[in-house]
Amino acid sequence: MSAEVSVRPAGPGIGSRFVGMLGRSRELTLGGVIVLLCAVVSFQAPHFLSISNLSQVTTLAAIIAIAAVGESLVVMTKNIDLSVESTIGLVAFVVADILRQKALPGPAAWAAGIGLGLVLGMANGAIITLFRVPSLVATLGTLSIFRGLDFFVAGGHEVNLADLPPGYSDAATQSFFGVPLFVILAIIVVVVAALVMRLTPFGRQVYAVGSNAEAALIIGIRSRLVIFLAFAVCGLLAGVAGVLWGMEFGTIYATSATNVSLQVIAAAVVGGVAIAGGAGTVVGAAVGALFLGLINNALLLLQMPQELLQVIYGAVILVAVSADALIQRRERRLTAQGAIR
Amino acid sequence: MTATPSFAPPASPEPVTPSMPPRIELRGISKRFGATAALTDVSMDLRAGEIHALVGENGAGKSTLVKILAGVHAPDSGTILLDGVVTHIGDPAAARAHRVAVVHQEPRLFPDLSVAENVFLADPPKGRFGEISWREMRRAAARLFEQLDVRLDVGAPVRGLSMADQQLIEIAKALSVDARVLILDEPTASLSAHEVERLFAIVRRTRDRGVAVLFVSHRLDEVFRLSDRATVFRDGRHVITEATRNLTTADLVRHMVGRSVTLFPKADVAVGEVLLEVRGLTRAGEFSDVSFTVRSGEILGLAGLVGAGRTEIARVLFGISHPTAGEVLLDGRPVHFGTPSAALRAGIAYVPEDRHQDGLVLDFSISDNITLPILARLFPRLFVRAATERGLAQGYTERLRVRMTGVDQLAQALSGGNQQKVVIAKWLATSPRVLILDEPTRGVDIGAKVEVHRIVSDLAASGLGIILISSDLPEVLAMSDRILVLHEGRVTAEIARSDATEERVMFAATGQVGASGDAGPGLPPFAAMARPAASSEATDVR
Numbered sequence: 001m002s003a004e005v006s007v008r009p010a011g012p013g014i015g016s017r018f019v020g021m022l023g024r025s026r027e028l029t030l031g032g033v034i035v036l037l038c039a040v041v042s043f044q045a046p047h048f049l050s051i052s053n054l055s056q057v058t059t060l061a062a063i064i065a066i067a068a069v070g071e072s073l074v075v076m077t078k079n080i081d082l083s084v085e086s087t088i089g090l091v092a093f094v095v096a097d098i099l100r101q102k103a104l105p106g107p108a109a110w111a112a113g114i115g116l117g118l119v120l121g122m123a124n125g126a127i128i129t130l131f132r133v134p135s136l137v138a139t140l141g142t143l144s145i146f147r148g149l150d151f152f153v154a155g156g157h158e159v160n161l162a163d164l165p166p167g168y169s170d171a172a173t174q175s176f177f178g179v180p181l182f183v184i185l186a187i188i189v190v191v192v193a194a195l196v197m198r199l200t201p202f203g204r205q206v207y208a209v210g211s212n213a214e215a216a217l218i219i220g221i222r223s224r225l226v227i228f229l230a231f232a233v234c235g236l237l238a239g240v241a242g243v244l245w246g247m248e249f250g251t252i253y254a255t256s257a258t259n260v261s262l263q264v265i266a267a268a269v270v271g272g273v274a275i276a277g278g279a280g281t282v283v284g285a286a287v288g289a290l291f292l293g294l295i296n297n298a299l300l301l302l303q304m305p306q307e308l309l310q311v312i313y314g315a316v317i318l319v320a321v322s323a324d325a326l327i328q329r330r331e332r333r334l335t336a337q338g339a340i341r
Numbered sequence: 342m343t344a345t346p347s348f349a350p351p352a353s354p355e356p357v358t359p360s361m362p363p364r365i366e367l368r369g370i371s372k373r374f375g376a377t378a379a380l381t382d383v384s385m386d387l388r389a390g391e392i393h394a395l396v397g398e399n400g401a402g403k404s405t406l407v408k409i410l411a412g413v414h415a416p417d418s419g420t421i422l423l424d425g426v427v428t429h430i431g432d433p434a435a436a437r438a439h440r441v442a443v444v445h446q447e448p449r450l451f452p453d454l455s456v457a458e459n460v461f462l463a464d465p466p467k468g469r470f471g472e473i474s475w476r477e478m479r480r481a482a483a484r485l486f487e488q489l490d491v492r493l494d495v496g497a498p499v500r501g502l503s504m505a506d507q508q509l510i511e512i513a514k515a516l517s518v519d520a521r522v523l524i525l526d527e528p529t530a531s532l533s534a535h536e537v538e539r540l541f542a543i544v545r546r547t548r549d550r551g552v553a554v555l556f557v558s559h560r561l562d563e564v565f566r567l568s569d570r571a572t573v574f575r576d577g578r579h580v581i582t583e584a585t586r587n588l589t590t591a592d593l594v595r596h597m598v599g600r601s602v603t604l605f606p607k608a609d610v611a612v613g614e615v616l617l618e619v620r621g622l623t624r625a626g627e628f629s630d631v632s633f634t635v636r637s638g639e640i641l642g643l644a645g646l647v648g649a650g651r652t653e654i655a656r657v658l659f660g661i662s663h664p665t666a667g668e669v670l671l672d673g674r675p676v677h678f679g680t681p682s683a684a685l686r687a688g689i690a691y692v693p694e695d696r697h698q699d700g701l702v703l704d705f706s707i708s709d710n711i712t713l714p715i716l717a718r719l720f721p722r723l724f725v726r727a728a729t730e731r732g733l734a735q736g737y738t739e740r741l742r743v744r745m746t747g748v749d750q751l752a753q754a755l756s757g758g759n760q761q762k763v764v765i766a767k768w769l770a771t772s773p774r775v776l777i778l779d780e781p782t783r784g785v786d787i788g789a790k791v792e793v794h795r796i797v798s799d800l801a802a803s804g805l806g807i808i809l810i811s812s813d814l815p816e817v818l819a820m821s822d823r824i825l826v827l828h829e830g831r832v833t834a835e836i837a838r839s840d841a842t843e844e845r846v847m848f849a850a851t852g853q854v855g856a857s858g859d860a861g862p863g864l865p866p867f868a869a870m871a872r873p874a875a876s877s878e879a880t881d882v883r
Contacts, residue, residue, distance in 0.1 A: 199472035201465065208451050208462055215449035218413065219463040220434030278453035 091242025121235015210277025758789020
């Protein structure tokens with residue numbers, strides 16, 4: 001399920017081959033950077049590597065990672081879904097509202113939330129593939145519509161932890177052998193998604209549609225169906241993230257999860273999912289979410305000036321993505337030279 | 342010379358029994374796109390075990406026919422019979438299910454996916470649980486390329502591979518289906534002579550297995566070498582179908598254009614002073630120690646096999662990539678172009694090979710395309726005046742005789758030949774002194790090819806220095822004042838027009854340094870097969 005690393009028979013020196021390998025496997029690069037980051041930060045702020053801090057950071061990162069897996073499917077088809085944050089927010093609120101009114105038992109409410117996410121994703125997919133609206137515009141619209149529904153459902157109120165059945169938030173703090181439950185869930189989602197992307201025709205068609213839509217047409221791939229399904233999966237996973245979001249935060253407002261879409265998209269892009277479609281892996285997107293979560297936390301712990309946090313955070317994203325673009329350009333040049341016989 | 346070049350009849354094809362039912366039969370196929378009739382009442386058949394050539398100018402309806410058989414377009418009327426059974430090919434998947442395999446004209450691959458996956462994506466080999474079996478996929482792909490005698494890393498991504506390699510992947514893709522009908526739409530356009538030979542061997546073997554092969558080509562010599570029967574289309578109508586051995590080039594050309602044409606109208610021009618000089622130009626990994634001069638009014642041909650480094654040299658001259666050694670002199674002064682715009686300002690223009698990717702913005706109008714490189718010069722005060730743009734575009738399109746409804750027409754609506762003319766017009770608008778043309782007639786029909794040759798000849802006459810990169814040997818021989826032959830990034834011969842023959846050029850292009858004109862015993866096999874040298878004079882085909 002890991003990205004395929006092809007070995008060139010002969011080529012440039014060991015050093016540049018190593019850089020080349022890192023360039024090809026974004027997951028490895030990011031993993032290395034994360035280890036480095038942890039080492040450096042823990043030296044400055046020992047609390048960084050404490051179980052309690054790591055549990056907290058990875059639990060939140062797990063929620064973003066689940067949404068980022070869905071988002072990366074959409075981005076791989078050369079589309080984008082800006083509405084995930086509204087889906088997360090609306091699902092979180094609806095699930096909490098159901099539980100507050102005791103209309104459904106816990107698991108049924110969670111399933112309803114995930115189902116709602118799926119429906120919202122299918123709505124996105126239908127608008128984009130049936131009416132041929134560019135996804136950037138369509139999901140900019142539904143970003144606002146879904147959030148509006150959230151306000152409508154909330155009616156000016158919020159749901160407090162005290163209104164909810166006891167034990168509602170327990171799942172967010174549970175862990176097995178020291179690994180938070182949400183992280184385990186995220187790993188399951190990532191593994192299943194990675195297998196689907198690697199081993200099923202649907203998974204490969206997602207890459208094909210994003211890589212060259214015309215070539216996909218010629219070999220008989222039903223591009224619009226593939227894009228529709230990608231949005232449906234994205235909505236479904238945003239629904240899962242929404243259910244978890246409610247448990248994590250306990251108190252849910254109509255504005256919950258605002259601005260999360262950008263984090264989700266940034267996680268996918270930093271994780272190596274090409275914004276132009278056709279390339280990247282869901283594993284990369286999940287690792288990207290972990291990386292961004294750790295950076296955010298590290299900046300807080302290192303007591304960076306509060307006002308500059310956003311600037312530094314944004315700069316990190318830019319550096320990561322442009323370094324990748326440079327490595328890829330270099331790689332392509334080497335490949336092109338190797339092609340001369 | 343007024344006689345037509347003659348071709349050897351195809352080497353004894355498998356006997357085709359006339360009583361065999363056709364593999365595929367088309368009855369009264371018509372197809373319109375808006376106001377244009379692409380195909381009108383076309384009937385033809387392909388027999389099992391034959392190679393059937395389909396020729397015609399661009400716009401004759403060949404590609405439309407190929408797309409109908411591939412399931413990309415549905416015919417408006419008419420029926421298709423596969424082995425005598427009326428068949429509806431509704432989409433590409435249906436074509437594959439009926440075992441109709443198609444190699445499309447321009448490679449359409451997935452740059453991000455591996456070579457093996459590109460071959461098998463439509464129908465990947467499956468494992469025990471219905472999962473895609475990557476191991477089997479790679480093994481099968483490796484086997485296919487072995488059959489093709491092509492060395493490619495099947496695990497590597499397609500991005501960055503040459504056009505020739507991509508074309509070979511398309512061919513492997515078609516062969517991966519156990520086809521009963523194999524359709525090849527201009528498969529040799531970007532292949533080297535050696536690769537063409539390998540492809541032909543494979544196509545013949547495929548035919549001998551009883552597959553019906555439809556071979557669409559602009560290269561008439563290939564039609565004669567390969568096909569058993571040939572069909573000519575003109576303006577969307579079927580003109581003739583005839584056994585190839587009963588046809589001559591002149592017959593084919595006459596049927597294709599419906600009139601007699603003059604090929605290669607290169608006028609003799611007084612050659613002026615040296616415009617561009619290149620000394621020991623080298624770019625590591627691409628080409629080395631290349632030296633030549635281009636004079637005003639002169640056409641310098643760059644010949645060589647695909648991958649010999651011709652395009653790479655052009656890219657350095659135009660400032661797209663940078664040399665690692667050597668120098669370039671313009672009017673005797675050394676110049677370094679960091680960017681294409683610097684090269685443009687100095688008076689060098691480059692018409693690239695791939696007009697879709699590099700040459701034209703298809704969504705722009707003709708006039709917008711033409712003025713694109715000179716916008717800053719035209720309108721130094723920020724605002725664009727449409728009237729000025731249109732006037733300029735009008736002038737160039739008239740001069741190059743672009744067939745269009747008007748300069749506001751979108752570039753994508755033009756035929757290949759006319760698109761190429763717009764690309765040339767676009768670079769002429771920069772008023773260059775040296776014009777580099779990279780495969781200017783690749784994929785355009787004979788009528789448009791003659792037009793392009795006329796334009797190039799006129800441009801040389803007006804004092805431009807022209808570098809003509811072409812894989813079409815007769816074209817290079819007829820158009821060039823001098824020919825520089827490259828092999829694997831090195832110059833292996835510089836041949837004056839009067840001494841140039843196809844044998845000499847091919848000899849040097851395959852790396853036989855110190856090539857002599859004599860076809861000695863060391864001659865590579867395909868050079869011996871090359872047709873008699875085209876005369877540098879106009880060849881009048883009647």
